[in-house]
Amino acid sequence: LGRRINAAVTDLTRSPNLDEKQFDSMLKEISNALVEADVNIKLVATLRTSIKRTVNFKDLPPSTNKKRLIQKAVYDELVKLVDPHAEPFKPRKGKPNVIMFVGLQGSGKTTSCTKLARWYQARGFKACLVCADTFRAGAFDQLKQNATKAKIPYYGSLTQTDPVIVAREGVEKFKKERFDLIIVDTSGRHQQEKELFAEMSQIQAAVSPDQTIMVLDATIGQAAEAQSRAFKDTADFGAIIITKTDGAAAGGGAISAVAATHTPIVFIGTGEHLLDLDRFDPRAFVSKLLGMGDMAGLVEHVQSLKLDQKDTLKHIVEGVFTVRDLRDQLSNVMKMGPLSKMAGMIPGLGAMMGNMDDEEGSLKLRRMIYICDSMTLKELDSDGRIFVEQPSRMTRVAYGSGTSVREVEELLTQHKMMAGVAKKMKGGMANMQRAQAAM
Numbered sequence: 001l002g003r004r005i006n007a008a009v010t011d012l013t014r015s016p017n018l019d020e021k022q023f024d025s026m027l028k029e030i031s032n033a034l035v036e037a038d039v040n041i042k043l044v045a046t047l048r049t050s051i052k053r054t055v056n057f058k059d060l061p062p063s064t065n066k067k068r069l070i071q072k073a074v075y076d077e078l079v080k081l082v083d084p085h086a087e088p089f090k091p092r093k094g095k096p097n098v099i100m101f102v103g104l105q106g107s108g109k110t111t112s113c114t115k116l117a118r119w120y121q122a123r124g125f126k127a128c129l130v131c132a133d134t135f136r137a138g139a140f141d142q143l144k145q146n147a148t149k150a151k152i153p154y155y156g157s158l159t160q161t162d163p164v165i166v167a168r169e170g171v172e173k174f175k176k177e178r179f180d181l182i183i184v185d186t187s188g189r190h191q192q193e194k195e196l197f198a199e200m201s202q203i204q205a206a207v208s209p210d211q212t213i214m215v216l217d218a219t220i221g222q223a224a225e226a227q228s229r230a231f232k233d234t235a236d237f238g239a240i241i242i243t244k245t246d247g248a249a250a251g252g253g254a255i256s257a258v259a260a261t262h263t264p265i266v267f268i269g270t271g272e273h274l275l276d277l278d279r280f281d282p283r284a285f286v287s288k289l290l291g292m293g294d295m296a297g298l299v300e301h302v303q304s305l306k307l308d309q310k311d312t313l314k315h316i317v318e319g320v321f322t323v324r325d326l327r328d329q330l331s332n333v334m335k336m337g338p339l340s341k342m343a344g345m346i347p348g349l350g351a352m353m354g355n356m357d358d359e360e361g362s363l364k365l366r367r368m369i370y371i372c373d374s375m376t377l378k379e380l381d382s383d384g385r386i387f388v389e390q391p392s393r394m395t396r397v398a399y400g401s402g403t404s405v406r407e408v409e410e411l412l413t414q415h416k417m418m419a420g421v422a423k424k425m426k427g428g429m430a431n432m433q434r435a436q437a438a439m
């Protein structure tokens with residue numbers, strides 16, 4: 001998607017006589033890309049009107065950087081759509097907070113329940129799980145296994161078939177035991193089944209949750225809107241968790257769900273593992289959707305892995321990004337794997353490696369690292385301009401690394417792009433570091 005949108009914008013800015021007709025056709029191209037990425041069709045139409053209003057073509061002075069302006073308008077509008085400006089419920093320690101999960105079968109409720117319990121447990125909450133899925137054979141076993149792995153107390157029954165009774169009993173028991181966070185997992189069936197919705201309201205009435213969370217599978221695409229509306233009508237959830245964002249889905253469905261229900265996304269599932277849960281960040285989400293790369297996410301991830309980030313973070317805060325910083329990032333990506341997952345976090349790299357499998361991708365990365373390793377220290381610690389001033393340096397590096405001049409150029413383009421992002425992030429990163437220092 002990002003590629004298509006960027007291509008549309010680039011085409012437009014390449015042509016010397018920018019006219020309104022071209023602007024319209026570009027907007028159409030962007031809209032098609034968004035619909036293909038599962039953003040609701042009506043939303044896209046609204047977005048289009050709103051961008052047209054923001055970027056008033058006739059009134060723009062000729063010197064305006066139109067590409068930047070258009071990109072920013074698309075970005076801002078999407079962020080606005082995905083950010084409902086509604087505060088999600090925040091559990092407080094020292095009192096029992098009951099959270100109930102709803103969602104279709106297979107959406108990832110049971111998995112996300114455990115992830116969320118562990119997330120709060122790691123932050124000092126006394127968390128536990130109640131299995132109110134008596135519909136599916138093996139549901140309690142699955143929850144039991146997950147909970148045991150995460151060392152989280154759980155409640156369920158193999159004999160009681162009424163989920164309302166199990167839910168009530170479990171919540172009562174854990175309230176008496178003074179748990180801070182009691183998460184109730186429910187059964188999901190198929191959307192058409194009326195019993196699911198009836199059962200859901202009965203459980204909701206029985207345990208009166210402080211928060212109901214709807215779990216939405218990122219891969220359901222355009223169905224996201226209808227599905228979230230159907231749940232909202234019956235269970236009135238106050239937060240959304242989007243699962244399987246690590247998959248191939250473009251993620252536009254999430255935008256549709258938020259817009260249709262005015263409900264915030266609180267977390268996203270990024271894999272099958274217990275730790276694959278991230279706080280939802282509208283800006284990072286839209287950047288990724290547009291192929292701009294989740295730089296903040298990458299930096300955070302690198303930080304948590306304690307890899308050799310050396311001066312990269314410091315550099316980004318200062319708005320500097322050297323070729324050596326790129327080399328460090330590339331080698332970190334190699335270490336972190338799986339490639340397909342990590343590459344998407346580096347602006348431009350995901351698009352470049354889009355059609356490669358992990359083996360081809362890692363070969364490509366290795367070649368890029370060889371190129372860096374054939375540079376002199378002066379070149380490595382430079383901002384890359386040195387190669388533009390003396391192109392013979394590129395030939396020498398290509399020769400030394402056993403690659404081609406074209407590949408060296410490609411690496412320098414990648415570097416330039418990341419340096420640009422680093423510059424833009426300068427302010428944001430400084431804030432992030434200040435916030436971390438204050439914690």
Ligand code: GDP
Nearest residue numbers: 105106107108109110111243244269270271272
């Ligand atoms: P439920 O029926 O709603 O309780 O769904 P489950 O929690 O049983 O999950 C259904 C399947 O989706 C399982 O195979 C999970 O491992 C998988 N799953 C859940 N969340 C994620 C996620 O964020 N990423 C990936 N890749 N798989 C997930």
Ligand code: MG
Nearest residue numbers: 109110133139
């Ligand atoms: Mg389940």
